[in-house]
Amino acid sequence: MFYQIIIHTPIWVWALLTLLLWLGVKQSLPRQTSLLKTAVMPLVLTGLSLYGTVSAFGNAPAIMLTWLTASIVLATWVLQVPLPDATRYDTRTRTFQLPGSWVPLALMLGIFANKYVVGVALRLHPELLHEALFTLGFSALSGAFSGVFAARAARLWRLALGQTRVSLLTLGEFS
Secondary structure, X not given: OHHHHHHOOOHHHHHHHHHHHHHHHHHOOOEEEEHHHHHHHXXXXXXXXXXXXXXXXXXXXXXXXXXXXXXXXXXXXXXXXXXXXXXXXXXXXXXEEEOOOOHHHHHHHHHHHHHHXXXXXXXXXXXXXXXXXXXXXXXXXXXXXXXXXXXXXXXXXXXXXHHHHHHHHHHHHOO
């Protein structure tokens, strides 16, 4: 049965997985990136996560509230975690120097696996769509991944805004 699932998976799904693997491995290396780029991936993946949830389960209030609650809870938790010591923001060039991390790859694969498992499960057992534990559980998982991604970007933006404020205050002292 596993073989049948694999061969009946559309080719674009494997292309998407390859792209996510490539992006995730790139994130594992130290890199320099712009303020804008730090927001793009979380926005895209949060959008895909929300779209995946709605396309699989609909937009019933319980589904949406579960997704949103999980997203907010995980985002709140991640916002409390300090950035790695090697993370720097240059106000002059508006770029970040980031250490490598495997967390983005894990999050991307988590979102992908969540959507894939839901798709396969619903294809094999459409009655699961009426099981609250299934729909709410996978909605919460999807929201949790999105919350972590969004909070990781928000921590960088918070660093950039803080550094910019300090830079402006310092410039004001020498005027």
